[in-house]
Amino acid sequence: MNIQTEYVTKQPVVMRILSQSMAENRLGHAYIFEGPRGIGKRDVALWLTKAQFCLQATSDQAVCDACMNCRRIAERNHPDVHFVAPEGASIKTHQIKELKQTFVKRGMESDKKIIIIDEAEKMTAKSANSLLKFIEEPDADVLILFLTTAVQRLLPTIQSRCQLLKFQPLATSVLVKELEANGVSEARGRVVAHLTQSVTEAVAMATDEWFAEARKHVVQLYGYLRMADPMAFIFIQTDWMSHFKEKQQVQTGLDLLLALYEDKLHVQLMSEQPLICMQQAKMIQQDALQGKVTNTTNEITHILTAKKRLEANVGAQLTMEELVLTFIAQSDQGGN
Ligand SMILES: [Zn+2]
Structure with a gap:
């Protein structure tokens, strides 16, 4: 099952909003993906990113997962796609500075750039402000995705400039059933389902x-x-x-x-x-x-x-x- 099919079932609202915006060519410049750990924020961010660059994407945003761009994005190796995660306890200003420099230095392949910020609640105010300047430049075609487990922990400057997409938690019973199908007992399944929404992570924990x-x-x-x-x-x-x-x-x-x-x-x-x-x-x-x-x-x-x-x-x-x-x-x- 590819990511798109999987998440159309698991997160229908988020997927519909993103697909429609892409189809109508009115995707925003900044989104907050909020939801519990393991819910698939990163998977959806990657799919959205691939949909922007895939050389064989169809009109319904189905990505091929095989072309050069799809593969480079999966390997985190595409020059116009940047991943930022906390270094220690926070996302530091120097990380954003370096990001800016790569944008300037590298011979970009397209005008579009995508930045994915993991655990965005860990940004310092300075890093956030420096990052937000990207989307304020008038002719910049930048898409920033802030991934977080708790939107209220994001700085107000970020919250006010982004469109919020909430990932709905899967019902525990659904998750426990999926785990049982993967050989995890109900007793153990209930405990791990309390810690993560990701089936893969939960199965790994249970064993x-x-x-x-x-x-x-x-x-x-x-x-x-x-x-x-x-x-x-x-x-x-x-x-x-x-x-x-x-x-x-x-x-x-x-x-x-x-x-x-x-x-x-x-x-x-x-x-x-x-x-x-x-x-x-x-x-x-x-x-x-x-x-x-x-x-x-x-x-x-x-x-x-x-x-x-x-x-x-x-x-x-x-x-x-x-x-x-x-x-x-x-x-x-x-x-x-
Ligand atoms: Zn592709």
Whole structure:
């Protein structure tokens, strides 16, 4: 199945807007693609880019995926197409400067240029302003695609100049079924579907040993936290930190922990939503009955705060230790 056929089914609104705009020759100069991780923003950005350059594109924007241009775009090797992703924590001004220089230096093959900015919320204000100058030049034929998981985190200067296209999340049940068709059990499928919308990424996670071990660590940590057991603090130092070494891994760990508390909240609210962590259902239901909704929402807030602190480059161990202490302190105040 090619990308276009796949996404006409998965993201019909986005695809219709883009196809129609191309057919009527009124594609904008800047778009924001917003949607959860793995939803296909990059795939659609690549398809749109190919549709601009494909040597054999048909009138309905079907790209050939085989011509020289399509192949160079797929290999990120087309002189008029530029990909920008954060270097470390942000997209820096020098990256945009370099981009400008390549535009000037390289013998361009066409007048059109396309810039795809991944994790666009990580642009500094200076980089963003410098980039936006591209689309303000009167005779520039530039298309900029900002990809992000959260449009409200983009700078207002970007938001106000772009057309927003929201990628709709796939229903979890649809994703879990697709995963089952790929040999992933429902129990495991529900957990990975909580972390990504990409079937490929989800299948990889579901079969990854590190991930299976990470799940065990998270359930163990939850076991300590629900009892307000100070062992949680030692567990972070002795076990947790040696398994969750990279920042991204700690984020995954926190997302998995979050899933348990979200389940607890859903049970407390008597929501009909199926549990994410089916295998821990008994423990979650018990905790839900014994705890208060306000405490669960506080616990969820603590985890989200920890995620933000990591994002802001606070050390992983410090973040985790503080999180654990906050949970224990809440329970000392008669929390649970
Ligand atoms: Zn082509």
